[in-house]
Amino acid sequence: MTFSVAVAGASGYAGGEILRILADHPGFEVRTVTAHQNAGQPLVAHQPHLRSLRHLTLSDTSVDNLAGHDVVFLALPHGKSGEIASQMPEGTLVVDCGADHRLESPESWAAFYGGEYFGAWTYGVPELPIGDGKQRDQLVGTKRIAAPGCNASAVSLALAPGIAAGLIEEEDIVAVLAVGPSGAGKNLKTMYLASEVLGSASPYAVGGTHRHIPEIQQNLRKAGAAHPTVSFTPMLVPMSRGVLATSTARLKPGVTAEQVQDAWETAYAGEPFVQVLPAGSVPRTADVLGANTALIGLAVDAEAGRLVTVLALDNLYKGTAGAAIQSANIALGLEETAGLNVNGVAP
Known part of the structure; x- marks a missing residue:
C-alpha cells in the first residue's frame, strides 16, 4: 500500500529534508508541497538538490490543499502548525515538525513560547525510555505526532x-x-x-x-x-x-x-x-x-x-525529518526503518 503525502513548509530546510527522505521511501508518494511566500514557484527553485521531485510546484499552505492526503507533514514556524492542524480531518496522520504540540504543560508553553497553546500530541522519539518501555509503544496507531526538537x-x-x-x-x-x-x-x-x-x-x-x-x-x-x-x-x-x-x-x-x-x-x-x-x-x-x-x-x-x-x-535528519518519518512508519504499521538511512556520508 502506498500512502499519499503532503508537505507544508516545503521550501525550508526541514521541509526539504523531509522531502529528500520521502523521495526514496517505498511506502509514501509525495503529491503536494506547499509554502507561504514562495507559493506558485517550482519546488526545485528552492530545493535544487531534489531532482526526482522537480515536477512539483509549491502551492499555498491551506487546509484545502493539505486535506485529502493520507499523511501531512507540517514544517512550519511555531504558532503556524497549530492553526492548520486544528482544521485537519481526524483520519489524516498529521506530523508536526514544529514546536506547537511538543509540550504537555500549558505553563511551560506560556513561559518559553507564548501565544495560543494547542495541546500535546504523541511525542516522536521512538527510542526514548519511558517507564518500563519505550516511546515507540505510544506511537502505534496514533494520528497526531509531535516531532522533537533536535x-x-x-x-x-x-x-x-x-x-x-x-x-x-x-x-x-x-x-x-x-x-x-x-x-x-x-x-x-x-x-x-x-x-x-x-x-x-x-x-x-x-x-x-x-x-x-x-x-x-x-x-x-x-x-x-x-x-x-x-x-x-x-x-x-x-x-x-x-x-x-x-x-x-x-x-x-x-x-x-x-x-x-x-x-x-x-x-x-x-x-x-x-x-x-x-x-x-x-x-x-x-x-x-x-x-x-x-x-x-x-x-x-x-x-x-x-x-x-x-x-x-544530524539535526535535520535524525533530529527532525528522520524522527518524523520513523514515527510515521510506526503509526501506519510500516517497517520502522523504511526509507531511512543508517549510514552517514564521508568525508
Whole structure:
C-alpha cells in the first residue's frame, strides 16, 4: 500500500529534508508541497538538490490543499502548525515538525513560547525510555505526532538511560551543545550569515532561556525523574548541520563506569538508529551526517563524580525529518526503518 503525502513548509530546510527522505521511501508518494511566500514557484527553485521531485510546484499552505492526503507533514514556524492542524480531518496522520504540540504543560508553553497553546500530541522519539518501555509503544496507531526538537532529543536520549536505571542524579544536569545554523531554518538574521559564523563559535539562549529546556525536562520525567534541573547552553559553530551534545550529570554513590556502559547498552540494545559506542570512544558529527543515526559515547569523570555523555546526530535528519518519518512508519504499521538511512556520508 502506498500512502499519499503532503508537505507544508516545503521550501525550508526541514521541509526539504523531509522531502529528500520521502523521495526514496517505498511506502509514501509525495503529491503536494506547499509554502507561504514562495507559493506558485517550482519546488526545485528552492530545493535544487531534489531532482526526482522537480515536477512539483509549491502551492499555498491551506487546509484545502493539505486535506485529502493520507499523511501531512507540517514544517512550519511555531504558532503556524497549530492553526492548520486544528482544521485537519481526524483520519489524516498529521506530523508536526514544529514546536506547537511538543509540550504537555500549558505553563511551560506560556513561559518559553507564548501565544495560543494547542495541546500535546504523541511525542516522536521512538527510542526514548519511558517507564518500563519505550516511546515507540505510544506511537502505534496514533494520528497526531509531535516531532522533537533536535537539541532536546539529543540531550534526552543521552541521559534518559541513566535516569531510568537510577544511576545519575536528576538535579545539576549540565548540557553544552555545538550546533549547526540549519537548525534555525532559513532565517535571514545577522547571526546566521557566513561572515558571522565562519571562524567563530557563538553561544546563544544562555542562562536557561532556550525553548528546548522544558522539552528535555518533560522527557526525563517520563524516564523516571521527579524534578529534573537542566542547565542548557547551545553554541553556534561553523558547520551547516549537526549537533554534538556533551551532557553531564552527577553519579550516584558507588556507580562504576562498567555499570554505566552496561545500562546504556541495555537501554538501546537492538535499536537500529541509536547506538552506544564501545567504552573509550566518542562520536563526531561527521559520523552521522546524512543519516538517521544517533551515536553515544560514555565516560566517567571519577574525580568530579560525574557521568559525561557525548551524543552526535544530524539535526535535520535524525533530529527532525528522520524522527518524523520513523514515527510515521510506526503509526501506519510500516517497517520502522523504511526509507531511512543508517549510514552517514564521508568525508
